[in-house]
Amino acid sequence: MDCGSDDIIYMDNNATTMVAPEVVDAMMPYLTDCYGNPSSMHSFGGQVGREIEKAREKIANLIGAMPQEIIFTSCGTESDSTAVLSGLQTFPDKRHIVTTRVEHPAIKSLCDNLDLLTGHKHRITRLQVAEDGTLDMAKYAESLSDDIAIVSAMWANNETGVIFPVEEMAQLAKSKDILFHTDAVQAVGKIPINMKESAIDFLSISGHKLHAPKGVGVLYVRKGTPYIPFLNGGHQEDGRRGGTENVASIIGLGKACELAHLHMEEENSRVRAMRDRLEQGLLASIPRSMLNGNKEQRLPNTTNISFEFVEGEAILLHMNQYKICASSGSACTSGSLEPSHVLRAMGVPFTAAHGSIRFSLSVYNTDQEIDFVLETLPGIIANLRELSPFWDPNNL
Amino acid sequence: MWEYTDKVNEHFMNPRNVGQVENANGVGEVGSLACGDALKLTIHVNDEDIITDAKFKTFGCASAIASSSALTEMVKGMKLEEAEKITNEDIADFLGGLPKEKMHCSVMGREALEAAIANYRGVILPMAEGEVVCECFGVTDLEISRAIQESNLRSVEEITNFTKAGGGCGKCEDRLRDLLQASVNLVAIPMQSVNKEQKMTTLQKIKKIEEVMEREKDDGDIELIDVDGDFVTVSLLGACRSCQKSETTIKQYVEKKLREQVIDTLIVEEAK
Structure with missing residues (x-):
């Protein structure tokens, strides 16, 4: 099947990313010639096991961890569930979790369903965010009571790119003997992370957010942190996660982390510059448009902009005609009837939330692509506003 | 997409x-x-x-x-x-x-x-006079009842798809179910499938639990202490109280009966 990836302008990298060509090359032998089971006693399988250990080292290297602190999982969601449930089982008398109002569904929905899942009642404290999507650290500190088993807060928000001070938050939690988990799927590979100088106990990574394939993730577990497995089975991952390894994808993730390490500088210079040019250009050329989220404490690749009086799905489908791929926090695209819970938690007015578009770039984007979006989008918004009963060009 | x-x-x-x-x-x-x-x-x-x-x-x-x-x-x-x-x-x-x-x-x-x-x-539509059921989207009971009848809606999900009512906070779900029930009674179509999924209010739940407990109790007595969501707290009296297997009684007998006859998600716990 031909999906036409050569023709598109892909600015939806917080949804998923292109598998890097180098990653595909690294994976191929493990989909063909090297099909042995890493657990086997024969060297045909055993040699594959050694390659998995090399991949583990590369991942550890990207986040400043030790290889034995890396556990392979099937996805970010599995990593999140494993960490939170492990924390709760470690402290069976503490059925209280602190999290935020803007978490990804992997954490949000887990917390919503925790009682049903475990058969126990839990208290969930969901921290408010400010209008720019940042957390109030004083409120966070206040919330850390004795009955809390684990805190789970995302490192960077998938919709706005806003970064939480998770290092500082983890220190505070540690001082009160509370475990700390961070969903870092949007942060890893985009900003420097060093677990050596951190108090974070658990950290989730998703392969497909950093140019590895879908279906592979990582849970970092700090050495010494109590840990109870989620998937029990064979002795893979030292008994910490059962199930035969997704060998090719693990090798691919290792390669992707190596590349992310190499591209870190570029991500925070060239990609950031492209993002800033796109953002400033759109805000300048399109009236009644506004940025959602804090401008400084933010991932270098993400911008979330609202265009008032028009609706996100309609904007995306017009962009689709020009083969530009992005996302929206509007109701019609969220699959529910209300706009994104992240934008609502920030108090973005419904009028703006319905018309929000997220652009998320990668090192594979070019300046020409930014130019094309800057040329195209003002016309799309103007056309849709022509249709809108709320748009009055004389009253800006 | x-x-x-x-x-x-x-x-x-x-x-x-x-x-x-x-x-x-x-x-x-x-x-x-x-x-x-x-x-x-x-x-x-x-x-x-x-x-x-x-x-x-x-x-x-x-x-x-x-x-x-x-x-x-x-x-x-x-x-x-x-x-x-x-x-x-x-x-x-x-x-x-x-x-x-x-x-x-x-x-x-x-x-x-x-x-x-x-x-x-120059006339005023009757819709405007209805009572607002869904506050998130401002949908009235008249609008909802009409959509149920005109489009032959058979579930709360369908009401939401057609009118948006219930698509926000979800607080009006019980009211939507009532409207569905009322419309259905009007056209006299059996609604087994809807009844099965029916969510009860806490009051209805307590009443039903009490009925079942009254009907099913044997010589050991049992008392309902509290109902909070799906959590049912009970206290064992009389013969059961000294019974070593009270935990088993609660889980295997009381919980089983309540799940069968009230809602299958109930969790029964003994008051400590």
Whole structure:
């Protein structure tokens, strides 16, 4: 099947990313010639096991961890569930979790369903965010009571790119003997992370957010942190996660982390510059448009902009005609009837939330692509506003 | 991504009759910015009660814009008495169908048409007089009951797809179920499937639990202490109290009976 990836302008990298060509090359032998089971006693399988250990080292290297602190999982969601449930089982008398109002569904929905899942009642404290999507650290500190088993807060928000001070938050939690988990799927590979100088106990990574394939993730577990497995089975991952390894994808993730390490500088210079040019250009050329989220404490690749009086799905489908791929926090695209819970938690007015578009770039984007979006989008918004009963060009 | 028909896509990309009729004598405005979609329909009706012109302005997604465009195409040249008969299903059919989650867009079209015709005639629509059931989207009981009857809706999910009611905070779900039940009783269609899924209010739950416990108790006595969501707290009295196996009694007997006869998600715990 031909999906036409050569023709598109892909600015939806917080949804998923292109598998890097180098990653595909690294994976191929493990989909063909090297099909042995890493657990086997024969060297045909055993040699594959050694390659998995090399991949583990590369991942550890990207986040400043030790290889034995890396556990392979099937996805970010599995990593999140494993960490939170492990924390709760470690402290069976503490059925209280602190999290935020803007978490990804992997954490949000887990917390919503925790009682049903475990058969126990839990208290969930969901921290408010400010209008720019940042957390109030004083409120966070206040919330850390004795009955809390684990805190789970995302490192960077998938919709706005806003970064939480998770290092500082983890220190505070540690001082009160509370475990700390961070969903870092949007942060890893985009900003420097060093677990050596951190108090974070658990950290989730998703392969497909950093140019590895879908279906592979990582849970970092700090050495010494109590840990109870989620998937029990064979002795893979030292008994910490059962199930035969997704060998090719693990090798691919290792390669992707190596590349992310190499591209870190570029991500925070060239990609950031492209993002800033796109953002400033759109805000300048399109009236009644506004940025959602804090401008400084933010991932270098993400911008979330609202265009008032028009609706996100309609904007995306017009962009689709020009083969530009992005996302929206509007109701019609969220699959529910209300706009994104992240934008609502920030108090973005419904009028703006319905018309929000997220652009998320990668090192594979070019300046020409930014130019094309800057040329195209003002016309799309103007056309849709022509249709809108709320748009009055004389009253800006 | 939604699966839209070619006709929806075509009407979305090239909407017909955009704007306002200059000498309009009927205006219908429905929806709001907060709700995520809104439609302003203007029509001109001549002395022979024929709609000579119709134009729209719409804020909303592709199916809202396509439904509005389709509506104007359908009513232009139509006699008022014919136009009055247009249902939301007719609008959806004109477009070759809409995804079920988007049916409310066609309902918005029908409502705007009704509002415009009422405005032309100088009458006030009864809808405005209903009682608001869904506060998130401002949907009244009359609107919901009408959608249930007209589109033969059979679940709360369908009501949400067609009217948006219940699509926000979800607090009105019980009320929607009541309206569904009332409409169904009206047309006397058996509703086993809906009954099965029926969510009970806490009061109904307590009553039912008490009934079951009264009916099922043996020589050991049991007392209901509290019901909180799915958690049922009980206290064992009499013969059971000294019984070593009280935990087993609760889990295997009381919980089993309550799950069978009340709701299958109940969790029974002994008061400590």
